[in-house]
Amino acid sequence: MTIAQSSSPFAQLLTHCRRFADASSGTDGSAPTPARGLSVVRALHPGDLMVAVQKPVIAMLLQGRKRVTTLGASFEYAPGEAMVVAADIPTVSRITRASIAAPYYALVLELDPAILRALRPAVSVRPGDAPPVRVEPIDTGVIDASLRLARLLDRPEALSVLADGLLRELHYWLLMGVHGPAIAALGVPDSHAGRIARAVDILRREYARPIRVEELAEAAAMSEPAFHKHFRAITTLSPLQFQKQLRLIEARRLMLAEGAKIAQAAHTVGYASVTQFTREYGRLFDAPPGKDIRAASAIA
Numbered sequence: 001m002t003i004a005q006s007s008s009p010f011a012q013l014l015t016h017c018r019r020f021a022d023a024s025s026g027t028d029g030s031a032p033t034p035a036r037g038l039s040v041v042r043a044l045h046p047g048d049l050m051v052a053v054q055k056p057v058i059a060m061l062l063q064g065r066k067r068v069t070t071l072g073a074s075f076e077y078a079p080g081e082a083m084v085v086a087a088d089i090p091t092v093s094r095i096t097r098a099s100i101a102a103p104y105y106a107l108v109l110e111l112d113p114a115i116l117r118a119l120r121p122a123v124s125v126r127p128g129d130a131p132p133v134r135v136e137p138i139d140t141g142v143i144d145a146s147l148r149l150a151r152l153l154d155r156p157e158a159l160s161v162l163a164d165g166l167l168r169e170l171h172y173w174l175l176m177g178v179h180g181p182a183i184a185a186l187g188v189p190d191s192h193a194g195r196i197a198r199a200v201d202i203l204r205r206e207y208a209r210p211i212r213v214e215e216l217a218e219a220a221a222m223s224e225p226a227f228h229k230h231f232r233a234i235t236t237l238s239p240l241q242f243q244k245q246l247r248l249i250e251a252r253r254l255m256l257a258e259g260a261k262i263a264q265a266a267h268t269v270g271y272a273s274v275t276q277f278t279r280e281y282g283r284l285f286d287a288p289p290g291k292d293i294r295a296a297s298a299i300a
Contacts, residue, residue, distance in 0.1 A: 009140075009143050009144055009147050010062075010079075010080060010138070010143055012147055012150075013060075013062065013107070013143060013146055013147045013150050014062040014063060014079075014105060016147070016150035016151055016153060017040045017062055017105055017107050017150055017153075018042075018062075018063075018103075018105055019153075019154070020033065020040055020150070020153040020154065021040040021041070021042040021105060022042070024040075025040070025041075025042045027257060028257055029041055029042050029043050033149075033153055033159075034153075034156050034159050034160065034163065035149055035159060035163040035166070035167060036112070036163065036164075036167065037109055037110035037111075037112060037167070038107070038108070038109050038110075038149065038167070039107075039108050040105065040106070040107055040108070041059075041104070041105070041106045041107075041108055042103050042104065042105055043064065043095045043098045043103060043104040044098060044099065044100050044103050044104075045098050045099060045100075046094070046095055046096055046097065046098055047094060047095045047098075048094065048295065048296055049092055049093070049094050049285075049286075050092070050093050050094065051090070051091075051092050051245070051248075051249060051252075051284060051285060052090070052091050052093070052249060053088060053089070053090050053091075053235075053242060053245050053246055053249065054070070054085045054088065054089055054090070054091045055085075055088060055110055055111075056085055056086050056087060056088065056110065056111040056113075056183075056186055057084070057085050057108055057109060057110050057111060058082050058083070058084045058085075058108070058109050058111065058142075058174060058179070059082060059083045059084075059085075059106050059107075059108045060081075060082045060106060060107045060108070060109075060138055060142070060146065061077050061078060061079055061080070061081055061082065061083075061105075061106050062079055062105040062106060062107060063079055063102060063103065063104060063105045064079070064095060064096075064097045064098045064102070064103065064104030064105065064106075065077070065078050065095070065096045065097035065104075066093060066094070066095050066096060066104070066106070067093065067094050067096050068083060068091055068092070068093040068133075069091065069092045069093070070085075070089055070090065070091040070092070070133050073133070075133065075134075075135045076096065077135045080137055080138060081135055081136065081137055081138065082135070082136060082137075082138045082142070082179075083133065083134070083135045084133070084134060084136075084174070084179040084182065084183065085132065085133050086111070086132040086133070086179065086182035086183050086185065086186060087132040087133075087193060087234050087235065088196075088197065088200045088234070088235055088242075089132060089133070089234075089235055089236055090235070090236065090237060090245055091133075107146060107150070109167075109170065111171070111174075111183060111186055112167070112171065113186045113194070113197065115167065115168055115171045116171060116175070116183065116184065116186050117188075118168070119168070119171060119172055119175060120184075120188075122172075123172065123175050123176065123180075123184075132182055132234075134178070134179065134182070136177075136178045136179065139173060139174075139176075139177040139178070141172075141173030141176065141177070142170065142173045142174060142177065144173075145166060145169045145170040145172075145173055146170060148166055148169075149163070149166045149167070149170065152166075192230045192233075192234065193234055195220040195221055195222060195230070196220055196227075196230055196231055196234050196235070198219045198220055199216040199217070199219050199220045199227070199231065199239070200235070200242070202215070202216060202219055203216070203239065203242055203243050203246060204246065207243050207246040207247050207250065207269065207270065208247065208268070208269050208270035209270065210270075211239075211243065213227070213228070213239055216231075216239055227239075244280060245284065247269040247270055247271070248269070248277075248280060248281050248284050248285070250268075250269050251265040251266060251268070251269045251271075251277070251281065251289075252265075252281075252285065252289075252292070254268060254269075255289065255293055256293060256296055262274065262277075262278070262289045262290065265277075265289075266278075277289075
């Protein structure tokens with residue numbers, strides 16, 4: 001049985017996610033579900049480049065195609081494949097196949113370190129040196145657990161009771177699959193990845209204020225030299241570069257999704273100089289803010 005057959009679990013997963021996204025997706029194409037960290041993404045046309053500092057996630061592609069570049073490598077994946085990002089790293093992505101007749105759909109789950117920690121005694125998988133980003137066919141166990149979640153998307157009262165158990169099961173099958181060794185490191189709080197994650201959490205929550213490296217190193221329980229070394233090894237960026245990308249990405253969201261003016265967005269995310277903001281924005285997005293906004297509006 002192929003994934004194209006309407007009776008397959010994969011096709012059923014697509015049907016449930018499509019129905020939910022068509023009814024619930026916002027202007028950015030994202031449709032958050034009542035289940036914690038789970039969302040469906042829909043796009044009606046190929047998009048422009050999207051720059052993000054990606055949280056650890058699994059993105060299951062249900063229809064369409066997408067290309068992602070990160071860590072010096074490019075991945076293009078198709079229906080029936082999943083991309084797992086097992087670290088906080090910058091990505092550049094583009095939806096390459098989508099149309100009104102055949103939209104792009106993906107089911108995206110933010111990986112939960114607390115669930116992974118709780119599962120550690122029950123699984124034999126140990127953290128390994130697997131690359132933090134990889135694309136592989138979606139495991140049968142992952143599809144089945146995702147389908148049980150998707151069937152409840154239009155039954156929020158049932159989902160509120162059952163979601164935690166189903167999310168735990170989904171994390172279990174992810175740990176037991178090809179992505180397991182990379183994902184397992186997220187559930188080890190004293191690993192380098194776990195310590196750096198504590199610093200990343202501060203940067204994500206408080207990106208708009210000046211943050212001293214000493215504060216981040218202390219949160220990670222590392223010396224400053226060790227912190228710099230492991231932060232760059234895991235994220236490919238320095239802490240300052242990481243914070244800068246977070247600021248610029250949020251500023252772009254404010255301008256595109258909320259209609260903020262350039263100066264307003266710059267000041268909101270922590271820039272004192274609009275000139276500096278414009279210069280650094282252009283380096284990241286290959287166009288100054290005004291030109292980038294006009295181009296994105298023309299595509300939309």
